[in-house]
Amino acid sequence: MPESVSSPGRRTTHKGDRPLVIHDRLRLSTAVIGLTAIAFTGFIAATPAQAEPEIKDVQARVDRLYHQAEQAQERYHDAQLQLDDLTEDLGTLESDERRQDARLDVVRDQVRESVLRQYQGEGISTVGQVVVSEDPGAFLGQLSTMSAFNDLQSDLFSSYSTELDALDLRHEATTERSSEIADVTAQLSDEKKEVDAKLAEAKTLLSELKDEERTRLLALSRGGSTTRLPSDVPASGRAAAAVGYAMAQVGDSYVYGAAGPSAFDCSGLTMMAWAQAGVGLPHSSSAQYGSGPHIAASDLQPGDLVFYYSPISHVGMYIGNGLIVHAANPGTGVAVSGLYSMPYVGAVRPG
Known part of the structure; x- marks a missing residue:
């Protein structure tokens, strides 16, 4: 039987006008069937082995989210304790500031009386400004510009200056505490948002599991801890x-x-x-x-x-x-x- 080459690398045998590639096709079909069987068998064998790590991976991710939420919650507790202390401190400072303001009013009244006694009968505009001034700083400034300032009772002036400085210090402390309270309040809000976000993410992970997988995961969680x-x-x-x-x-x-x-x-x-x-x-x-x-x-x-x-x-x-x-x-x-x-x-x- 004559041989011919129908394409590079492939030999065919003629019977009449039809090329015969039976043996090549048979070998190819056998190889494909064998590979398919191996792949299918490998898939069946691999599937159960891959399910276990997936559940454990979800468990690890959920536990990590729970812990991150707990960390945020404990920071929230710390911030709340700090806020309680700051609020109590602010209340004390505000009370102290009110008492200091009252002491300052007493000394200011004493200084006014001294000024009026010294300038009684004189129409000096500065005296009038001092008497009617309600702003502590302005009162002190106007008082120091009076021509007869040195004749005022020095102890009263010194007392007023001291009380005014003390009031300023208390006001600054009160303002600082108020600012700290605002910062801690913002921190509380941030920590609460993080707790909610981590918990929501964990719930989303659990919701993506099938019922039997979720039950199995919860059983693993309880069994492990x-x-x-x-x-x-x-x-x-x-x-x-x-x-x-x-x-x-x-x-x-x-x-x-x-x-x-x-x-x-x-x-x-x-x-x-x-x-x-x-x-x-x-x-x-x-x-x-x-x-x-x-x-x-x-x-x-x-x-x-x-x-x-x-x-x-x-x-x-x-x-x-x-x-x-x-x-x-x-x-x-x-x-x-x-x-x-x-x-x-x-x-x-x-x-």
Whole structure:
């Protein structure tokens, strides 16, 4: 049978006028089918393996957003404490300024009487200006231009100058506090917006999951951060009241800024727990870190407060046996976890 070349690199065999490429086509079809089968088998095998990392990735992102929101919330608490102090200080300064203004009025009246006695019967316009002037600075300036200034009682003039300086200082302090209050109020607004934004982003991530995936994610979250409740916590004294309250809240919801009765954030839970023992704590994890003596991890006792992250943005309560009770995050709520389940910073013993 004669051979011919139908195209470069391909040999064909003629039978009549039709080229036969049966063997080439058969080999090509077999190869394609084999590759398709391998690819399909690989896809089937890879799909389940890829689902697990995706869920874990979403969990990590949600947990990170929860923590960022908690950091903003704790900064909000710090700013609120600062605002409370500034507002109280402003009230004191305003009262002091009013008292100083009253003292200045008394001295001004005394100076006026002295001027009138000295210039009684004389029609000096400057005297009239001094008598009717209500502006403290103008009063002092007009007084100093009088031709017979040196004849005035020097102690009265000195008293008036001193009281006026004191009033100016108080007014400046009041103005400064008012400005600081405005700045802190703006910070509060910014922190609240960040809390809301991070929480909304976390909810959006969760909403994009299918129902079964969301259920699985929440189960992973709870399974990774909670521990079986201890049957007994060996606490005594005031610490027993604090621990008892905190343990009674296990299972309650986590809500940013909440301090009971059925929802808490981390510092809200510890604040309310120790309030049952008659100990007042600020609603701030970083402020609670400065509320008592620092305790080494090896000396921890039930009721001690334990702190996490740098800067500090989370607090829980030690309950013994290497465990803590804390308001964890919106996905977990109030739970029992391991002492070192988060980056540990230190501990404080309240009371």
